[in-house]
Amino acid sequence: MDLQELSYRMGYYMYNYDHFTYVHNAGQTQFVDIDLTDKACRFCGKHYPDVKFKKKAHAISELAGNKEFVLRNECDSCNGFFGQKLEDDFSKYLGLGRTLSQIHAKDGVPSYKSRDGKTRIDFTNKGLVIQDTEGSKNIEHHENYILFHAVRDTYTPVAVYKALVKMALSLLPYEQMPFFLDTVDWLKEDSHLSSKYDMGSYQSMIERYVPGPMTLQMRATGFIRKSNVKNIPYYIFYLEFANYSFQIMVPCVCKDELFSVKVIPVPGADETGGPSYGTSKIKFVDLSKKTKVKDEPIDLCLGYQTAERYDVAGITIDELLNKEGIILKKRLDINEK
Ligand SMILES: [Zn+2]
Structure with a gap:
């Protein structure tokens, strides 16, 4: 770790931005603040009873393991729209990572089966059970x-970017929302393929993957540019969970001047020390592609403290689990297709 570089990055965010943070905190629901006397949906502006507010709207996707950050001013129809249009791509982008990082979503931790059928990973009462067949690569x-x-699995990059923008807008202080009307309008466009907006210069992310069994507490931070600062992005959103951190610039057409797209990585919780299990990987990911991406390879690292190996020639994995008293947890399957 380069301390000088880290302190530069810390200073950059401290001097140029005001910030807000939400931290996952052991099971307590945290509502995003709003004025409940005049409840309007923050994404369509409509009021009850024109729209309903019955569904629980998660400010951060449940797929990332969010159980606590709840949004009270997202109407059921906007909730349905975003869920249908963006969640699936975000899920596919995480892919095997949901299993390896043991991210508890609504349906539990997904099991994973490789496309060639040679590898299977299950989440159990004793941690992950990984079955690998001889000759598997x-x-x-x-x-x-x-x-x-x-x-x-096949996914659309721009939909992943939009899913993150939607999370960023969910946590944004409500009084900032008027600056993001174009962004909401763009998010709600029916097709990813054609748009009346050019958000091209925004659509990338800084992704960090931190291997190791001590996964990061979920933390979402928004950085809003201070009023005396110019020429840098107005709103930076940073989300940490499990082994991941994702950082994006959120489009803000009315506040952003031309800026050179030099994005400074937010200092992450993983950068303050602790044991190392393989190296943290940081990469710039272009998410501007509007069409589907197929068969994208993804390499993931799983650090561990203890592992036991079994040679299961002659018996099935289920027989082994039975013999060892290992119980599969409730799960949802991910099969590589
Ligand atoms: Zn709405």
Whole structure:
């Protein structure tokens, strides 16, 4: 870790931005603040009874493991629209990571099966059980970590970016929403393929993958540019959960001047020390593609403290689990297609 560089980044965000933070806090619901006397949906502006507010709207996707951040001013129809249009792509982007990071979504931790049928991963009462067949090239074993070579299901990059923008707008202080009317309008466009907006210069993200069994507490931070500062993006959104951190610029057409797209990585919780399980990987991901991406390879690293190996020649994995008293937890399957 380069301390000088880290302190530069900390200073950059401290001097140029005001920030707000939501931290996952052991099971307590945290409502995003709003004025409940005049309840309007923050995404369509409509009021009850023109729209309903019956569904529980998650400010951060449940797929990322959010159970606490709840939005009270997202109407059921906007909630349905975003869920249908964006969630699935976000889920596919995470792919195998949902299993490896043991992210507890609504339906539990998904099981994973590789496309060639040689590798299977289940979440159990004793942690992850990884079944790998001889001759499989899906897994590389290292001293205290395993490297997985997997494939993502077909997904649309711009939808992943939009899913993150939607989360960023969900947590944004309500009084800022008028500056993001174009952004909401763009999010609600029916097709990803054609748009009346040019959001091209925004649509990328800084992704960090932090291997290791001590996963990051969910934390979402928004950085809003201070009023005396110019020429840098108005709103930066940063989300940490499990082994991931995602950082995006949120489009704000009315506040952003021309800025050179030099994005400074937000200092992450993983950068303050702690044990290392393989190296943290940071990468710039272009999410501007509007069409589907097929068969994208994804390499993920799983660090561990203890592992037991079994040679299961002659018995099935289910027989082994039975013998060892390992119980599969409720799950939802991810099969590489
Ligand atoms: Zn609405």
